[in-house]
Each structure stands twice: as structure tokens, then as C-alpha cells.
Amino acid sequence: MTSHTVSELLSKDIVFSEVNIKGWVRTFRANRFVALNDGSTLHNIQCVVDFENTDEATLKRITTGAAVHIEGDLVESQGKGQRVEIIVKTIQILGDSDPETYPIQPKKHSFEFLRENAHLRTRTNTFSAVMRLRSALSFAIHKYFNDHGFYYMHTPIITGSDAEGAGEMFKVSKLDAKNPPLDEKGVVDYSKDFFGKETNLTVSGQLEAETYAMSLGKVYTFGPTFRAENSNTSRHLSEFWMIEPEVAFLDLAGNMDLAEDFMKSVLSDILKNNRDDLEFLENRLIEEDKTKPQLERSDMRLIEKLNFVIDNNFKRVSYTEAIDILRNSKPNKKKKFKYLINEWGTDLQSEHERFLVEKHFKCPVILFDYPAHIKAFYMRLNDDGKTVRAMDILFPGIGEMVGGSQREERLEVLKQKMAALQIDEKELWWYLDLRKYGTAVHSGFGLGFERLVMFVTGMSNIRDVIPFPRTPQNAEF
Ligand code: 4AD
Ligand code: MG
DSSP states (O other): OOOBOHHHHHOTTOOOSEEEEEEEEEEEETTTEEEEEOSSSSOOEEEEOOGGGSOHHHHHHOOTTOEEEEEEEEEEOSSTTOSEEEEEEEEEEEEOOOTTTOSOOSSOOOHHHHHHTTTTGGGSHHHHHHHHHHHHHHHHHHHHHHHTTOEEOOOOSEESOOTTSSOOOOBOOOOOSSSOOBOTTSOBOOTTTBTTBOOEEOSOSHHHHHHHHHHHSEEEEEEEEEOOOOOOSTTOOSEEEEEEEEEETOOHHHHHHHHHHHHHHHHHHHHHHOHHHHHHHHHHHHHHHHTSOGGGSOSSOHHHHHHHHHHSOOEEEEHHHHHHHHHTOOSSSSOOOSSOOOSTTOOOOHHHHHIIIIIISOSOEEEEEEEGGGSOTTBOBOTTSSEEEEEEEEETTTEEEEEEEEBOOOHHHHHHHHHHTTOOTTTTHHHHHHHHSSOOOEEEEEEEHHHHHHHHHTOSOGGGSSSSOOBTTBOOO
């Protein structure tokens, strides 16, 4: 007999009598009530064991974390809080779980503790909800692009180019411990060891995506990217996933429209299809808020916040306007910004970004037309000769969620910008070819997937929204 899932059994539309289910024991109460979870839903199903007719040895092995196979009858439940339950006919222990050593006990564990047990943390409600939402978000993203005529392309993970020109890359090397490559001084040198070439893990698939946009029209990538910056914040990872659409014949304004429509659609999809997990996480946040001082509590509930983003236009503000706002504001009555914005041309610190979205505009903000010298080489120079057609989308509680731009499509201007930054034309000959043969206005953006998952789940540390976080301190598992 094929197994059922908890989700199927709890669904109101389906009526089963004899059922067969496999899962993990969450709790076992009074030698009688097994709360069984199989990951298909947040909810457990209650399975009632006939302890008088079950041998003592088996009863002892029904412990938190054990894998079991249950056959029985699905009946209406007499108990509170559940519509149905299983009257167990047979219970087979598939895998024991030693209660003395099993780390995930039925109590509240700190997220720090669970991070150290990342291989087991999806056995808790919070992490299973987060990871189900992460999966649903990926699917919603692919669905959006597929519905809008985009092709999904795979860009290389090992690459010779530094797409962002920021030099924050991990080198790739063919480890040959017996015959390590040596430099002139006889020192081990792995830098050119991708079969004699220098390569790194990609920081972004954008440049390769541009090549396909210039033939297939509308494309996107969704893959892992790597940054070697030593940032130990709750919003940075060394390995994160990025969604990067790239579209031919699209200018910056069109790029903003696309990003806004895309994010709203994905959030609507999640609200429609993942209510259970969202409500659970919302309640978790409400409980967490109660432990905080009044000022630090959130002014909106999780689902309300998602609806707010869907229902309101993102505020579009130029960098220059934003600097004026920041110059004329104080973050609160007494304090000034830690990092003062005095001059046009300085990059915004996250405290400025947060002020703009959380205090000033109180909604997602698209900042555009940044000074050229603080942005990447490939961005389209404006007629003022000072600013580029860049856009960053800032979200409350998150800060920068999206970075994008209209790309420089003019060969000579691009060459000049590369020369100024000492980027070798030979390394990017293929990228320059796009400007030689049938060049056209085109644009795209990169959305940090984990930052989106943070926003949707209300989790406050990026390490808690990716299965196995890689940070400067941690690459275990
Ligand atoms: O702003 P970034 O660096 O832009 C790019 O890489 C462009 N090539 C994208 C494009 O136009 N196709 O990164 C894009 C987004 C950021 O806005 C942020 O959400 C996320 O990626 N991001 C990170 N997320 C987690 N950890 C990090 N270290 C991140 N660095 C960037
Ligand atoms: Mg950026």
C-alpha cells in the first residue's frame, strides 16, 4: 500500500479510512499519543497507540526523533485542536532515536544552538516552515519568469571574469597536493591552477546573462554566487543564491517596473499558497515581540507587511534627492547619523538606507542614478557624465534587496570606463563583442534570494534562511 502524507490526511477534501504513514515522532505522551510529522506540512497528526496491546519494548522505542511506520484507521478526533487522528493498528520502528543524546528536544532551542545542528534543525517547526517557504519562493520565481516569456539559463560557476569588478572572489584551484604548482621563488601558487589559467567562483552571472539577452531577448539566471568579502553581518553570506533577469531593449524605468511587478507577484503567490507556514511564523514573531522593549517591536504583522508591499507603489527616488533628504534629517530627535553624509558622491551606509525606508518613506524605495564612481563598470553613463543608470531596491528591515542597472551599450564609452578602472579589454573581449555586433539598450537586476526569504519569513539572521550557511566563520556540513 502506498504511503499517505500528513498533509493529505489533514486535508478536508479527502476521506481515507485505512491509512499507512511514515514519519518522525515529535512527541509521545502518556504512552498513548504520538505526534507524527513527515515534513509535508507544519502540522503533526495525532496517532493513538493501543498501549495495552503493544509490547513494552516497542513502546520504549517511540521516542522524539525516531522514524516510524504506522498503519491504522483515520477517524474523527475526540480531542481538541485536530479534526482527525489515526487509531494505530501496527507501529514499526524504522530508526531509533536515543532520547539521551538526540539534540532536538520538544522545547524551545536558541537559533544559535540550532545553527550548530543545521543537519537536524528542519525537524523544528520554525525551520521546516522557513525551508518550505524557501522552496515555494523558488518555484514562484521560476513560475513568474516562465509566465512572462523569459528563458532560464545556467551561467558558469567557475569563471575567469570578475563581474562586479570588486575583487572579492574565491580562487578555484585543482588541488594537487603531491605536485603543487610553484612560483619563481618556489612558493606554492594555486592562483593559476585551473589547468594553467586563473579562475574564480562566480560573483554574479550577469555578464554571461547579457550575452543571452542579446539573442534570446528575455533571460534569467538563478544560481549560487560567491563573495569573499569578510562581512560578518546578519545580511551577508559567502555563498548565496541570486536571481538575475536580463532583458534586451529595456531601459532603467522598464527595469524598475519589471522588478516591482516581479516582487509583488512572487509575494502574492506565496500569500495565496503558503498561508499555514506564514501564519505560524507570524505568531512566532508576535511571541518574540512580547520579549522586546516597546520601541523595538514591529509595527506591522508579517502578513500585513507582505500585503503592504503588494498594495503600495515602491517609492522611486534619485540618489541626489536621497542625499538631500539625509542631509536635512536626524534619525531621531537627538542623535545624528554615525556616518555623516556631507558630500554628494559618498556611498550610503546601511543606516542611511534603513532611515530612508523605515523612517522617512516607510515603504520599499528604489534609489536610482547613483554617482558613477561608486558603482560597477558596466552601468550606463547618464548625459550628465557623473551618474549612472543604477538602481538599488531597499526594503524595510532588510536594506538592499536588489541591485541592478541599465547596461552601458556604447562600445567606446564602455572601453573608456574599463580603461579608467584598469580592466583588461582582452579578458572581456566577448563582452565587448556584444557592443560591436547589434548592440542595444538592455537592463537587468540581481535579487539576493536569501534576503527575500528573510523578508517573507521575518527571520532576522540570513544564516537561518539557507540550509547550510557559509560565512567567514563557518563552512561546516
Ligand atoms: O548588488 P549586487 O552586488 O549586484 C550584482 O551582483 C549585479 N551583477 C546584479 C545584476 O545587475 N544582475 O548583488 C545583488 C543582490 C544584492 O542587492 C543583495 O540582495 C544580494 O545580491 N547580495 C548578497 N546577499 C547575501 N550575501 C551577500 N554577501 C550578498 N551580496 C549581495
Ligand atoms: Mg549592490
